[in-house]
Amino acid sequence: MITIPSQEFTDLLNEISKKWQEEWSKNRIFEADPRDQKKFFTTVAFPYPNSPFHLGHGRTYVTGDVYARFMRMRGYNVLFPMGFHFTGTPIITMADDVAKGDKDLLDIFRNIYEIPPDVIPKLSDPLFMANYFKEEIKAAMREIGLSIDWRREFTTIDPHFSAFIVWQFSKLQKKGYVVKDTHPVGWCPVHNLPVGMHDTKGDMEPEIGEYVVIFFETKMGSLAAATLRPETIFGAVAVWINPKATYAVVESWGRRVIVSERAAEKLKFQIDVKVLEKVNGSELLKITAINPVTGKEIPVLPADFVDPTTATGVVMSVPAHAPFDYYYLKKAKVSIEPIPVVAVEGQGESPAKELVESSHPKNDADLKKLTEQLYRLEYNKGVMRSDVLRLVKEELRAELSPIAGKQVPEARKMITDLLLQRKAGTKILEIMNKPVYCRCGNEVVVKILQDQWFLDYGNPEWKAKAKKLLANMRVIPEETRKDFEYALDWLQKRACARTRGLGTPLPWDKKWIIESLSDSTIYMAYYTLSHKLREFGLHPSQLTEETWDYILLGEGDVKAVAERNKIGIEALQELRRHFTYWYPLDLRHSGPDLIPNHLSFFIFNHAGIFPEDLWPRGVAVNGFILYEGKKMSKSLRNIVPLRKAIRTYGADVIRIALSSLVDMSSDANFTEAGARAITDNLKRFYELMQMRSGSSIDGTPERWLRSKLHRLVRDVTPLMESMRFREVINELLFNLSSYINEYLEMVRSESREYNNDVIREVVETWTKLMSPFAPHLTEEMWHQMGHNTFLSLESWPTPDFNKINDEVELEHEYHKLLIEDIRAILNVYKGKPSAVVLYVHDGSLNQVVKSALDVLSKGGTMKDFMQMNTPKSKEEARTLQRIMQYVTEMPETVKRLVLSNVNEMDVTRKGVPFLRYKLNLEVEVLPYTQEVRQKINKEALPYRPAILVK
RNA sequence: GCGGGGGUGCCCGAGCUAGGCCAAAGGGGGUGGACUGAGGCUCCACUGGAGUAGUCCUGCGCGGGUUCAAAUCCCGCCCCCCGCACCA
CATH class of the missing domain: 3.30.2320.20 (Class I aminoacyl-tRNA synthetases (RS))
Structure with a gap:
């Protein structure tokens, strides 16, 4: 047998790949148009070109392509298009980082992605960046052999596409799915802009949480104590003030309130705050306060541990349940008996007291740990003691009596409602993982945005439709369906417009840009038309709402629509024909990260806009790619650019490694050794094809091998249909290879040569079965075996059951x-x-x-x-x-x-x-x-x- | 916390929804051998332990249980990963 050294084979693979990519492109074999044939329309989530592709990006695209190629061989007219997502802020952020000279980023661009030095500075222009990386990604897609119909390519900032998005939002608006509301966001007071994870130092996502503020009346105004545990109000025996901090008496919530000066500043982003006067913390110590629930008069005490920058800078003291409070009360030698409020089975009367006395905390960090421990315990296992009712002031007692014996979460809600209702308290928002800093260095605060536009995914009618869509949709792998169900249920109002970034302005409120996850939900429909819009030379202004209504929904009178928009009737009808031929979408591929967002929005928007017969038929979700066992990350510097990987291993090897080494749903580990194993197995078949010196004896070994082969064809076909590529490759690459070895041994045991015809039959069938996975090598082999058709367009083999010999x-x-x-x-x-x-x-x-x-x-x-x-x-x-x-x-x-x-x-x-x-x-x-x-x-x-x- | 998914032999990873073909597929790695000028190619054998006979023992996160029989079913526990919103 001829053997080829591995490296030589890889070189050959690369040569072959290039050759066939050119042939396919030249012969336009992946360009699909409506014809009298069953169709299959599949898409993969389009890329966001703010970086070149790395190995990890490849998986979903290749997986989608393997299936597209399979379906093509199964006799479907397959459409697999591609576009590019320019909308949103990440491209801008990335360009900013280049402009700022971000060292890590530049290093990665230069040394990992090997971007030419003269190009890098130009990347500080967002549009240049997007276009540059778009071409880069496109090249990678071609080099990995994706069977895309490139005529339909577009970007989300093309004016034609914008016209389409305008239509989409008008539809949603008219159906009442777009609503206006207020919304809290992380906010940079200097930039005057919302900040997300990408905008903060250390990529910290600002987490917004809710404090309950309880008003303790004093003669100077209400001390606004902020707490996460309002249910412990019964046991509040004092109010803590930081004596070194400055406080402010302000007018808010319709009353005179005392908060820290810093809190007053921050609260301005949430409510109206009018500062009346400023006082030193120490001055406040002279007054006393009234616990609004018990009616008792309690002291105001000094505490250094109170952080004036957190929440209101005023804290109520509950020594029975807060280790800090007990510890510092004791330290200050204030003799106040803790009042227990929450009981936990197996715990003593006053858990904070006991905890502090048994574990001897040395500093605030220790106390913090104890606090977390106790909070968690009481939240999960605690119940309200009934004796707290004795402390409650007369007028509240009846209303509060049901709280006795309640679980903590429930009691918390009850007391909060009561406080709010009686105007004895309120809620404020705060950054829970503070401090979070904006890239500019300022601390992020919570701002409540007024007049924010939302897609109302909480709308019950819409939700019901979305669920119905999901119920009728194929989900691969099926286990992921649960994740979708959960996501659809959980989604509520979602902001759909931002103040900055690339994209389409909201049609009715142009200062807002439609946000990127909202303008990419039904764009698959646009693929069916994009090349035709160009071909007909239509101007975006002709793509009015009624134009789209006709094309996409079949609504309106063609003649009238044509006339008013100065579009030929035939053109309009042709567009409608194209759309109805391809739609609905048969299968959408993506990664698991898109389930709670993009894929769910995709479901919602289709359900909301299109009639049921145009709802998508399926989604397929695949896992991520690890490199040598680790997640690829900037910090590990283990990012492998896809194009580089292709050059190193060959497109077909990468395709198999990415799509078929593990189950769809699990993460795949790309390893050098694994890639080599694939290469060597491919090579074995290539060498097998060149075996020519056999005999024509047709005996038991031949019957056995044919039986194995046809059984394999039979078994592998349904596996392909359900996208169980791992098992298919296991059969095709590893098992079949060992069957051949076994056959050769059987033949040798009979002291004779192998049979040429059987080997040829095996290899030829193999090339077909393998074509979706390794399209380049198999195409080459197919031609070397004397065929002059494109294997990519050949029919998938069918098993001959007569040859399966049990x-x-x-x-x-x-x-x-x-x-x-x-x-x-x-x-x-x-x-x-x-x-x-x-x-x-x-x-x-x-x-x-x-x-x-x-x-x-x-x-x-x-x-x-x-x-x-x-x-x-x-x-x-x-x-x-x-x-x-x-x-x-x-x-x-x-x-x-x-x-x-x-x-x-x-x-x-x-x-x-x-x-x-x-x-x-x-x-x-x-x-x-x-x-x-x-x-x-x-x-x-x-x-x-x-x-x-x- | 809520929701989802896991813990299998040196490593990666199937199997566990339908309990017996399971010492547990497949790949990687390792050891020995064949081929060869040489091989990082290919092929064969071995790769938990013991054993002069196809067997026995140990074993699939931990601890119990059901059963003639459990990696697979039931109960309890421990640990790991992912998602939780205006961000792609």
Whole structure:
């Protein structure tokens, strides 16, 4: 056999890839138009070009392409288009970072992605960046062999596309799915802009949480104590103030309120705040406050641990449940008895007290740990003590009485509602993981945005439609359906417009830009038309709402629409024809990260805008890619650019490694060793194709190999349909390869040459089966085998059931079992074996074995078997017992052999050449007789010959 | 916290919804051998332990249980990963 060194083969792969990519493109074989043929429309989430592709990006695209290619071979008119997502802020952010000279980023661009030095400065222009990376990504897509119809390419800032988005939002607006509301966001007071994770130092996502503010009346105004545990108000015995901080008396919530000066500043972003006067914290210590629930007068005490920058800078003191409070009260030698509020089984009266006294915290950090521990415990396991009611002031007692015995979460809600209702408290928002800093260095605050536009995914009618869509949609893998159900349920109002970024302005409020996850929900429809819009030379201004209504919904009168928008009737009808041919979308591919957002919006928007018969039919979700066991990340500097990987390993190898090495839903680990294994296996088939020196003898080995091949075709086809690519590749690349080796051994054991026709049949079928995975190599092989059609357009093979030969396969399996048994013996055999004798049972027990099998298959046990056969002697009973045991542990192959009624002696004898070859020993097959039994003192059972090693 | 997914042999990873073909697929790696001028190619054998006979023991996160029989079913526990919004 000819062997090619691996590197040479990789070079060959690259050469072949280039050649066929050019051929495909030149012959436009992936350009699909409506025709009289069943169609399959598939898309993969379009890329966001703010970086070149790395290995990880490749997976979804290749997975989608493998399926597209498969469906094409299954006789579908397949459309696989691609576009580019320019909308939003990340491109701008990235360009900003380049402009600012971000060291890490520049280093990655220069040294990992190998972007030419003269290009890098130009990337500070967002549009240049987007276009540059778009071309870069496109090149990668071509080089990996995606079967895309490139005529339809567009970007989301093309004016035609904007016209389409305007239509989409007008539709949503008219259906009442767009609403106006207020919304809290992380906000930079200097930029005057919302900040997300991308905009903060260290990429911290600002987490917004809610504090309950409780008003403690004083003669200077209400002290606004902020708390996360309002239910402990019953046990508030003092109010903490930081004596070193400045406080402000302000007018807010319709009253005079005392908060820290810093809090007053921040609260301005949430509510109206009018600062009346400023006071030193120490001054406040002179006053006393009233607990609004108990009505008791309590002291205002100094505490350094109170952070004036967090929430209101005023804290209520609950020594029974807050370790800080107990610790500092004790330290200040204030003698106030803690008042327990929450009871936890197995805990003492005053948990904070006990915790502090038993674990001796040394500093605030220790106290913080204790606090978290206690909060968690009481939140999850605590119930409200009933004796707290005694403390409640008269007018609230009746209303609060149900709180006794309630779980903490419920009690919290109850008391909060009461406080709010009585105007004894309110809620404020705060950054929970503070401090979070904007890139400009300022601390991020919470701002409540007024007049924000939302898509109302909480709208019950819309939600119901979305769920219906999901219920009728294919989800691959099926387990992911749960994630979708959860996401659809959970989605509520979602802001759909931003103040900055690239994209389409909201049609009715042009200062807002439609946000990127909102303008990419039904764009698949646009693919069906994009090249036609260009072809007809339509201007965006002609793409009015009614134009789209006609094309996409079939609404309106063609003539009138054509006339008013100065579009030819034929053109309009043609567009409508294209759209209706391709829509609905058959399958959408993406990564799992898009389930709670993009894919769910995709479902919602289709459900909201299109009639049911145009709802998408399926989604497929695949896992991520790891590199040598680790997630690819900037910080690890282990990002592998896709194009580089293609150059190193070859497109086909990368395709297989990305799409088919693990189950769809799991993350795939790309390793150098794994890639090499794929290369070597591909190479083996390529070499196999070049084998030419065989014979034409057509015997058992040939029947066996054909049987294996056709069985494989049969099994692999449904696996392809359900996208179980891992199993397919396992069969095609690894199992089939070992079948061939096995076949060659069988042939050799008969001391003859292999059969040319069989090998050719195997290789030719293999090229077809393998074509979706390794389109370049197989296309080349197909042509080298003398065909002049495109393999990519050939039909998927169908199995010839007549060639699936159970008997031949079973017999061969049995021979292998015999070899295993003999080897097990040889393994412990001392001395040099010269020959093996197999004494085959005469078959007189076959009936009994069959009946034992029958009992077992019906779920019966030894007992049933014994009862059925009623042994007449002890010896017979023993034999029956042995047989039952034997049958219980019997390999499937043997079971089927027993049931097949073939003659065991014949079957065994047929295997002699192969056994000899594999064992490299003389093998003899003889009948098992009484004499033999006495001589070797071993027992034989059906298909378990007595084995003697000499 | 809520929701989802996991913990399998040196590593990666199937199997576990339908309990017996499971010492547990497949790949990687390792060891030995064949081929070869040489091989990082290819092929064969071995790769939990013990054993002069096809067997036995241990074993699929931990601890119990059901069953003639459990990686697979039930109960409890521990640990890991992912998502949780205006951000692509």
